[in-house]
Amino acid sequence: xxxxxxxxxxxxxWRVAEGYGAMIAAAGSGLRMMLDNPVLEIDxxxxxxxxxxxxxxxxxxxVIVTISSAxxxxxxxxxxxxxxxxxxxxxxxxxxxxxxxxxSLDGAEEFEGDSRLFGHPREVGTAAxxxxxxxxxxxxxxxxxxxxxxxxxxxxxAFVDFAEYELNGLLGSTFSSRLKPVRLSxxxxxxxxxxxxxxxxxxxxxxxxxxxxxxxxxLFFAGESCSIESFSTAHGAYCTxxxxxxxxxxxxxx
Numbered sequence: 001x002x003x004x005x006x007x008x009x010x011x012x013x014w015r016v017a018e019g020y021g022a023m024i025a026a027a028g029s030g031l032r033m034m035l036d037n038p039v040l041e042i043d044x045x046x047x048x049x050x051x052x053x054x055x056x057x058x059x060x061x062x063v064i065v066t067i068s069s070a071x072x073x074x075x076x077x078x079x080x081x082x083x084x085x086x087x088x089x090x091x092x093x094x095x096x097x098x099x100x101x102x103x104s105l106d107g108a109e110e111f112e113g114d115s116r117l118f119g120h121p122r123e124v125g126t127a128a129x130x131x132x133x134x135x136x137x138x139x140x141x142x143x144x145x146x147x148x149x150x151x152x153x154x155x156x157x158a159f160v161d162f163a164e165y166e167l168n169g170l171l172g173s174t175f176s177s178r179l180k181p182v183r184l185s186x187x188x189x190x191x192x193x194x195x196x197x198x199x200x201x202x203x204x205x206x207x208x209x210x211x212x213x214x215x216x217x218x219l220f221f222a223g224e225s226c227s228i229e230s231f232s233t234a235h236g237a238y239c240t241x242x243x244x245x246x247x248x249x250x251x252x253x254x
Contacts (some may be wrong), residue, residue: 001202003208008229009150017134020234039193043080044219062218062248066241069093069225070194086221089211092204093225094173095195099149099185101159106178108137119166125150129168138182139167152188158228159184196227212240217251220244 016023034055040064041052051058066079072090079086105111113135119126125147129239130140141163143151150160164176187196200207222244223237230236 003205003231005230006205006229007105009044010230010235015133039077040082040218041078044216045081049218060252062220064222064241064244064248065223066219066237066244068095068193068195068223069198070095071192072211083215085210086215089204089207090225092201092207093198093211094201095187095193095197096145096199097188098130098142098144098196099148099152099159099187101163101184102142103139103141103163103179104182105132105137105139108132108253117167117170119170127169129163129164138246139163139179145215148194149188152186156184156186199232212244214244214251217247 034053037053037055039051041050042065043050043052044063048059049060049063050200051060051063052253065072065077069090071077072086073094075087095222108131111131111133115131117129117131125143127147128142130142133140140158143159143162147162153164162179164179167179168175182202187193208226208228212221212228214220222240224231224233224240225237226240227233230239
């Protein structure tokens with residue numbers, strides 16, 4: 001309740017027509033970067049910080065850590081010297097789950113663009129369906145909470161079966177013959193996420209500030225779980241990243 005009370009809803013929720021991948025690629029254009037290079041350890045015990053990766057060691061004066069609270073809580077990246085206060089704060093901010101399934105739709109012009117359907121509006125274990133997003137011949141199925149968890153455990157086909165069952169119930173028993181699965185997210189199974197976005201367990205709403213706090217003016221932390229009033233959003237993650245970058249630049253005297 002305390003966490004929820006601090007949340008500030010901007011009531012503005014823009015979608016990215018070409019996808020977040022295209023947006024991130026454009027934002028990072030011209031920057032030096034290394035991809036497919038997972039970090040294993042951050043050693044900040046020396047004069048320079050050593051970042052051990054699957055492909056070697058990098059040295060840096062400052063580091064901004066943006067991995068999910070679940071990865072921090074499970075210590076998937078080891079810190080030397082250890083940071084038990086960060087591990088504890090991250091554990092107080094576990095990740096909930098939201099998954100999306102995209103289905104191609106034959107005869108999509110029958111439906112109005114950007115329309116919505118709900119499988120069972122009076123039941124928790126149901127999905128929401130966004131029909132023809134941006135006018136495209138697709139249906140986006142949205143699964144949250146316990147239902148998304150259960151379906152992930154059953155496997156990817158379970159999402160398709162569930163969506164087809166609900167859509168057949170809404171639009172006719174043969175409607176699923178017009179559908180083909182295109183893409184599915186399974187965030188709990190993603191080894192670099194382990195969930196979708198954070199919530200505070202009782203008594204731990206103050207852990208967001210603890211997680212975001214810099215360490216020795218050399219390690220800085222960002223991500224939606226570090227945002228006190230915009231957690232669970234892309235703009236919350238972005239704003240904490242900008243703040244962390246500003247702190248790092250100030251520490252470097254720039």
